[in-house]
Amino acid sequence: MLKTKTFVKKTRRGNVMKIVRENYLRDDVWCGITDCQLCPQTAAVLNAKTTSSSSKFHFSHFLVPDTNIALHQIDILEDPAITNVILVQTVLNEIKHLNASVHKRIRDIVSTPEKCFYVFSNEHCRDTFIEREKEESSNDRNDRAIRATCRWYDRHIAKGFANDKLSKSCRVVLLTNDFANRTKADKENLLSCSVQEYINSLENNGELLDKLAVDSTYNSGDLTVETSRSFLYMEHLPLAKLQLGLKCEKYLQGKFSASRDNYLEAKVSLHDKNEQIFVQGIMNINRAVNEDIVCVEILPKESWTAPSSIVVDEEDADESEESTTEQVKVEKKEKTEKCGRVVGIIRRNWRPYCGVLSLSSNPQARKHLFVAADKRIPRIRIETRQAESLKGQKIVVNIDSWPRNSKYPVGHYVKKLGAIGDKETENELLLLEHEIPHLPFSTVVLNDLPAGDWKICDEEIKKRRDLRDIPICSVDPPGCTDIDDALHCRLLPNGNYEVGVHIADVTFFIHPGSAIDKEAMNRGTTVYLTDRRIDMVPELLSSNLCSLKSNVDRLAFSCVWEMTSEAQIVNTEFFKSIICSKHSFTYAEAQLRIDDKAQNDSVTQSLRTLNDIAKILKQKRIDNGALTLSSPEIRFQIDNETYDPIDVETKQLRETNSLVEEFMLLANISVAKKIFNHYSEYAVLRRHPAPPLSNYDCLIKAAGSKNLNIQVDSAKSLAVSLEKATLPDFPYFNTLLRILTTRCMMQAVYFCSGTLPEEDYLHYGLAAPIYTHFTSPIRRYSDILVHRLLAVTIGAIPSFPEMFNKKNTQEMCNLLNKRHHMAQLASRSSVDLHTQLFFKDRVSIEEAFVLFVRRNALQVLIPKYGVEGNIFLRETTSRSKFNEEEMSITIGDVTFKVFSKIRVQIKVDTSASKNRFVNIMLMDPYVPGLSVDEIDDASSVNSLQPELKTTNCLMNENDKGCICHFNPGLLTESTSPQIQSIIDIS
Incomplete structure (x- = not known):
C-alpha cells in the first residue's frame, strides 16, 4: 500500500518548494x-x-x-x-x-x-x-x-x-x-x-x-523542578528569541570554553569570527558548561575586565569560594577585554564525566557532590544509595539538567571504574575522559581485512614503479612497529640527487565507504599512550601488511624529487610503487651509521647525503620564519612484566630526528601544492593560524624580566628574537622561553580548501603558505583522505563522488580535529599517570623553574621529569606583594619571578581521595652550592639556610610545604612520536 503526502515548504531564500513524500505500507x-x-x-x-x-x-x-x-x-x-x-x-x-x-x-x-x-x-x-x-x-x-x-x-x-x-x-x-x-x-x-x-x-x-536521570519533563518533585525558592541564575532565553537576537546581532553565538586555572572565568569563541568574548563570574557564566554552544550578550564597556591573576581550583573551592569571587571582582586591570554574559544555550554538549565522589558531611544523606577529573567541569550533584562503596573509587556521572535554583548541575551515577590510583582504572578513565574509541575492532571491520597470508600479486606489481633495488631505509623511535615512512637518496648522472619519501599505501587496503574505512574515520588517529598504543586500523595492517619493515616487499605511495646539492628542487614526481626497505633504523642507530666513517655502504651514504640536505632545508625554513619551539619530553623505561615505570629519562634529539622531520615536511608541502592545484575547492589541508598579538603578553613580560626584547609582529621576527634570547649564565633559559612561546600558539587544524579564502591557509609555525598531512596514513585518517585525492590527481584511481562534497569533507575535518586534539591530551595524561606511578614509592627533591607567577600560585616546571603544576600559596598575607606587570610576587624577604630556580619535593599522597594525587611541596628557593643530596626534608632546609625561614609563610601548616597539584592541563602541546622540535607537526 502506498501513502502519498504533498506539501509546500518555504526555503531560506524565500522560494516556495513543493515536496512529495511517499510511504510504502506493508x-x-x-x-x-x-x-x-x-x-x-x-x-x-x-x-x-x-x-x-x-x-x-x-x-x-x-x-x-x-x-x-x-x-x-x-x-x-x-x-x-x-x-x-x-x-x-x-x-x-x-x-x-x-x-x-x-x-x-x-x-x-x-x-x-x-x-x-x-x-x-x-x-x-x-x-x-x-x-x-x-x-x-x-x-x-x-x-x-x-x-x-x-x-x-x-x-x-x-x-x-x-x-x-x-x-x-x-x-x-x-x-x-x-x-x-x-x-x-x-x-x-x-x-x-x-x-x-x-x-x-x-x-x-x-x-x-x-542511574535514573532527572527528567525535567516529569513533575515528580525531584531536583529539576523550579519551585518558588529564589532563583540563583538568570533565565535562559527561548530559542526563538535567541535566533531573533542573532539575526539583528544583539547576541553572538559561539563555543563556551571554561578556564583550566579559574572555574569562575571562560571565553566564548565566536562562530565565523576570529574573536573571543571573555566571561567572568558565575552569574555571567549562567550555567554554561565547557564546550556548550551558547549565545552571549556584550556587556557595557565600563563593565569590561580581563582574566584575573588568581588560580582557583574547583576541587578545593568550598572554603574559599566567596573570598575568591570577591578577590576576582576587586582586581583592577589596566588592559581589558571585551566581556559578555551568557543569555541562552543553543546546544548542550554534555558527555559522561569521570571523577570522584565528594561525600556529604551528613552520613544519612543521599545527595553528594561529584568532582570531575576535568577541572573545567563544575561539580555535579547526584543522588546515590551506595555512597560508602563509591568512596575512594573513580566513577562516571552524567549531567541531566541545571535548574535556575540549583548552585550545581544535577546528574546521575552511571558506573564505577575502579579504585583511585589503580593503573587500569586510571587508564580507562583517561580514555573515557578524552572520548577515545578504544573497544576491540568489530567482526564487521575485521571481515574487511585481507587474509593473514596475503601476498602482493603480479598484476599489482605491473601497475607500480618497482623500487625494490634502491637503498631505501626507515628511521623511527625504538620499538616502533607501525612504520609508515621510508627514505632514499642516490646520485644521478647529471650530478643532482634523487631523493624519495615512500609512504605506506594504506588506501590499497581501505576503500571509501567500507566498514574498516568508517571505523578508521571515527577513530581519526592512533593514540600513543606510555604503555600501549590504540590503533586507528587493525594490527594486521598497522604492524604488518602496511608497515614498511625491512627486507619485505611493501606497497607504497612515493614522492620523489630531483634536487641539487644545495637542496634546490628541479622536479617532483608522485607515483604508486613497490619497495623493499634495506634497514629499519632507530634514531640512535642511524646517527651511529652517519658518524661511523668506516661504514660506506649504499644505505649509509644515502643517510649521510640526506642528513646534509636536511640541514640546508632546515636552515631555509628558519630563514623564512619557521619557529623552533620546545616542550619537556621524557621517556619512561617500562617493566616488561608489570608495565610499570621503573626509570625516567629525558628524550634526546639527534640530527637524525631532524633528518626525518625535514623530508616529511617537504613531502607534505609538495603534496599540498599538488592536490590544491588540481582540486582547489576540495583539498584536505592543514593550517596553523597566527595567534593574536595579545597572546604574546606573557612571553614579552617574561623576557622583559631579563631585560630582553621579543618581537612578535611576524613569525620571522619572533624566530629571530628567540634565537638571540640567551643568557650565558643560564643555559636552560632559551628552552624555557621557547616553552612559554608554545603557550602562545593556536591549535593547528584540518580544513577543506573550498571553505576558506587562500590567505587563511598559512601554517604559521612552519612558515608554509600551504600544508597538509600525507606521511602517516597508518596512524592518521587525514592522510588517507589526502592519499585518495593525490591518487585521483595522478590518475592512479578513478574519482569518486564523496571527494567533491565540501560540506561532508569539512565535517570530517572537524571530527579529525577533535580526535587529534583529544589524542594529544590522552597521551599527555598517560605521561601524567606514569609519573604518578613512578613516584608511588619514592620521594624526590628536584630543581624546578617558575614559568608563571600568579597572585596565589606559582606555575612551575621540573625539567627532569617534564612535570608542570601549580604551587598554591595558601597563606599569602598583607605582607605579600604581587606585581602583575613584572610577573613577580614577594612574600616576606623572598621574591619569586618568572624563571626563578627553586627546589621542590615530589611525592604521592596515597591517602588522597581526589582526582590528582601527586603532591609537590616547595622546599626552598635555589641557593648556589647546595646539592640535592644535602637536603632530606623541609626541616634540613631551615637548618642549612636560616635566612630562608621566611618562606614558612608560604607553607601549609599540616604539610610543612605548599601543595602543588599535578596539573595535566598545563602541559604543552606534544608533538608526534617521531618529530619533537616543531610546533604541532603531528
Whole structure:
C-alpha cells in the first residue's frame, strides 16, 4: 500500500518548494516475538536459530519506551536488568535527529542478543501507521503513533498466542514520564507507567535507581523542578528569541570554553569570527558548561575586565569560594577585554564525566557532590544509595539538567571504574575522559581485512614503479612497529640527487565507504599512550601488511624529487610503487651509521647525503620564519612484566630526528601544492593560524624580566628574537622561553580548501603558505583522505563522488580535529599517570623553574621529569606583594619571578581521595652550592639556610610545604612520536 503526502515548504531564500513524500505500507511486518503464530517471519528466524529477537514473555510483559525515556534514560536501558524492549521506529527516528550519540548507543544495544531489544517498523506497518491530524503538533502525532503500536501489540499477542496461557497476562507497558501521554494511554486502556515507577517495582533496584536521570519533563518533585525558592541564575532565553537576537546581532553565538586555572572565568569563541568574548563570574557564566554552544550578550564597556591573576581550583573551592569571587571582582586591570554574559544555550554538549565522589558531611544523606577529573567541569550533584562503596573509587556521572535554583548541575551515577590510583582504572578513565574509541575492532571491520597470508600479486606489481633495488631505509623511535615512512637518496648522472619519501599505501587496503574505512574515520588517529598504543586500523595492517619493515616487499605511495646539492628542487614526481626497505633504523642507530666513517655502504651514504640536505632545508625554513619551539619530553623505561615505570629519562634529539622531520615536511608541502592545484575547492589541508598579538603578553613580560626584547609582529621576527634570547649564565633559559612561546600558539587544524579564502591557509609555525598531512596514513585518517585525492590527481584511481562534497569533507575535518586534539591530551595524561606511578614509592627533591607567577600560585616546571603544576600559596598575607606587570610576587624577604630556580619535593599522597594525587611541596628557593643530596626534608632546609625561614609563610601548616597539584592541563602541546622540535607537526 502506498501513502502519498504533498506539501509546500518555504526555503531560506524565500522560494516556495513543493515536496512529495511517499510511504510504502506493508501488512507483513514482523512483531519480533519468538514463536509468534501470526507472523510468517517466525519460522525463518527459528530455522536460522537467531537469538537477537525478543524472548517470549520473559517478564510477562514487553517495554515500549517513548522518545524522552529512550533519549534521557539511556543509562537505564543499557543496564543488564532491562530486557524485552520494543523500540518503535518513530522513537528511533526522533532520537537520530536529536542526538547522534544516543542513537548509536541504542543501535549497539539492539545488536546485543542477550538484551532482547527489537526495532518495530511501525511507520511501514499498515496497522500502526497514522497520519498527522490538522493542527496536531509533530510531538503529539508521534506520541499517538507510539500508543497505536502498543494497542496493536496487545491485540497481536492475544491472537498470536491464543493457546498460550501466558498470553492472557502478558501486556505491553508504555514507559513515559509525560503526564498527558499517560492520561491518554489510560483512556485507551493501555498499561503505562513512569520509568521510576517501573524501577521501583523491580527487586534489587538500588543501582538502577542511582542511574535514573532527572527528567525535567516529569513533575515528580525531584531536583529539576523550579519551585518558588529564589532563583540563583538568570533565565535562559527561548530559542526563538535567541535566533531573533542573532539575526539583528544583539547576541553572538559561539563555543563556551571554561578556564583550566579559574572555574569562575571562560571565553566564548565566536562562530565565523576570529574573536573571543571573555566571561567572568558565575552569574555571567549562567550555567554554561565547557564546550556548550551558547549565545552571549556584550556587556557595557565600563563593565569590561580581563582574566584575573588568581588560580582557583574547583576541587578545593568550598572554603574559599566567596573570598575568591570577591578577590576576582576587586582586581583592577589596566588592559581589558571585551566581556559578555551568557543569555541562552543553543546546544548542550554534555558527555559522561569521570571523577570522584565528594561525600556529604551528613552520613544519612543521599545527595553528594561529584568532582570531575576535568577541572573545567563544575561539580555535579547526584543522588546515590551506595555512597560508602563509591568512596575512594573513580566513577562516571552524567549531567541531566541545571535548574535556575540549583548552585550545581544535577546528574546521575552511571558506573564505577575502579579504585583511585589503580593503573587500569586510571587508564580507562583517561580514555573515557578524552572520548577515545578504544573497544576491540568489530567482526564487521575485521571481515574487511585481507587474509593473514596475503601476498602482493603480479598484476599489482605491473601497475607500480618497482623500487625494490634502491637503498631505501626507515628511521623511527625504538620499538616502533607501525612504520609508515621510508627514505632514499642516490646520485644521478647529471650530478643532482634523487631523493624519495615512500609512504605506506594504506588506501590499497581501505576503500571509501567500507566498514574498516568508517571505523578508521571515527577513530581519526592512533593514540600513543606510555604503555600501549590504540590503533586507528587493525594490527594486521598497522604492524604488518602496511608497515614498511625491512627486507619485505611493501606497497607504497612515493614522492620523489630531483634536487641539487644545495637542496634546490628541479622536479617532483608522485607515483604508486613497490619497495623493499634495506634497514629499519632507530634514531640512535642511524646517527651511529652517519658518524661511523668506516661504514660506506649504499644505505649509509644515502643517510649521510640526506642528513646534509636536511640541514640546508632546515636552515631555509628558519630563514623564512619557521619557529623552533620546545616542550619537556621524557621517556619512561617500562617493566616488561608489570608495565610499570621503573626509570625516567629525558628524550634526546639527534640530527637524525631532524633528518626525518625535514623530508616529511617537504613531502607534505609538495603534496599540498599538488592536490590544491588540481582540486582547489576540495583539498584536505592543514593550517596553523597566527595567534593574536595579545597572546604574546606573557612571553614579552617574561623576557622583559631579563631585560630582553621579543618581537612578535611576524613569525620571522619572533624566530629571530628567540634565537638571540640567551643568557650565558643560564643555559636552560632559551628552552624555557621557547616553552612559554608554545603557550602562545593556536591549535593547528584540518580544513577543506573550498571553505576558506587562500590567505587563511598559512601554517604559521612552519612558515608554509600551504600544508597538509600525507606521511602517516597508518596512524592518521587525514592522510588517507589526502592519499585518495593525490591518487585521483595522478590518475592512479578513478574519482569518486564523496571527494567533491565540501560540506561532508569539512565535517570530517572537524571530527579529525577533535580526535587529534583529544589524542594529544590522552597521551599527555598517560605521561601524567606514569609519573604518578613512578613516584608511588619514592620521594624526590628536584630543581624546578617558575614559568608563571600568579597572585596565589606559582606555575612551575621540573625539567627532569617534564612535570608542570601549580604551587598554591595558601597563606599569602598583607605582607605579600604581587606585581602583575613584572610577573613577580614577594612574600616576606623572598621574591619569586618568572624563571626563578627553586627546589621542590615530589611525592604521592596515597591517602588522597581526589582526582590528582601527586603532591609537590616547595622546599626552598635555589641557593648556589647546595646539592640535592644535602637536603632530606623541609626541616634540613631551615637548618642549612636560616635566612630562608621566611618562606614558612608560604607553607601549609599540616604539610610543612605548599601543595602543588599535578596539573595535566598545563602541559604543552606534544608533538608526534617521531618529530619533537616543531610546533604541532603531528
